[in-house]
Amino acid sequence: MIKELGLKKVINASGKMTILGGSTVDKEITSVMEEALSIYVEMDDLQRKSGEYIANILKCEAAYITSSASAGIALTVASLIAKDNLSAIENIFKYSRKNPNKVIIQKGHSVNYGAPIQTMINLGGGEVVEVGYSNECKKEHIETIIDEDTVALLYVKSHHAVQKNMVSLEEMSKIAKRYELPLIIDAAAEEDLRLYPKLGDVVVYSGTKAIEGPTSGLVVGKEKYIKNIRLQNKGIGRAFKIGRENVLAITKALDIYLTKKKNSKIEIKDLEEFLEKVxxxxxxxxxxxxDSSGREIYRVELDFGIGRCEKIKEKLKDGEIAIYTRDYLCNLGKLEIDPRPLKDGDLDIIYNRIEEIIKEIGE
Structure with missing residues (x-):
C-alpha cells in the first residue's frame, strides 16, 4: 500500500519521533501481531494478564497497557480524580469541576512534545497548576501551592523539559511523600524502565520510543493507582482503547528490549567519519x-549558521527522499543527526543531499 498511496521514502535522522511513526519494529513483534489478529480474546483478561506479566519482568507492583503515553497521562489524571467512583468515571468533566483536580507541574516542565502536556491533563479532568518560572523552580514554589484540591504532582523526564534550575526528580519524590500525594512521572522516551517506578507512584512510558514496539503506551507503578486506571475503560478510556494485536505486541517488545542487546547499525566511528566529511x-x-537530558545517546550536531538553517531543514524534507533531522536547535543555526533509526547507506544519502543543497543556496 506504500506505492498505492504515493508515500515518499523517509530517512529518519531525528530520532524515535511520533510524526514519523515512532519506531520500526522487530519481525518477532510483527509475527505476534499477525497471530493476534487471527484470533479472539477476552480483552479484560488479556489486559489483566499482560499487566501482571509486565509488572513481573519490570519488578514493579502493577502495569497497564494504553494506546499511547499521552493516553496514559490522561487516564492517570482521571483515575486520581474519580478513583473507583463509577458515577465520577462516567461523568469525569462534570465531577472534576466540583472535586479536587489540581495537578502541579513545574513551569519548565509544561512542555509541548507535539501536543501540550496541559491538554492531556485537561483531558483527564485535571486543572494544571504551573509553579515557579521557565528558568527556575524551587521546592518552596511547589510546597506553598499544595492544598486540599491537589490530586498529584507531575514530573516530566525529557529533553523537552528545562534541565537547569528545576526541582530534581529525587526532590520531587520526597515532596510527594511528605504531603502524601501521588507523583506521576512522564518518562515517555526514557530507557531505564525499572528505575522510575522506584521514584514515582505512576510512571508513563511510550511503547514506540525506547521499547521500539507498536503504537502503544505503558503505565506502571503502585497497584492501588493502576487498578483505578483500569476502571477508566468505563469512561474516557473507551476513546483510548487499544487493540489485542498491540497489547500482545508491546508485551513481546518488552521481552525483547529487556533480554536482547540492541546493536546499532550506525556506530560512533561512523558518525565521526560522516562529520569530518561534512x-x-x-x-x-x-x-x-x-543527549541534553543525560541519556547515553550521541548525535552529530551540524552548524549551518542562523541565516540558512531553516531553509536547509525544509529542503532536506522536500527532496525526492524526505530527510528529517533533529531541529530543536535550528533557531541557533544547528541541526542534529540522530543515528538510532538510520540504516546502512543513509549517512551517505544525507551527506550527498546536504552537499547539493549548499551548492544550490550558496554558502
Missing part, C-alpha cells in the same frame, strides 16, 4: 554531542 563543505562546522 565539515569539508565550506561554511559548515560541527561536533559529536551527547
Amino acid at each position: 565539515k569539508k563543505i565550506k561554511g559548515i562546522t560541527g561536533k559529536i554531542s551527547k
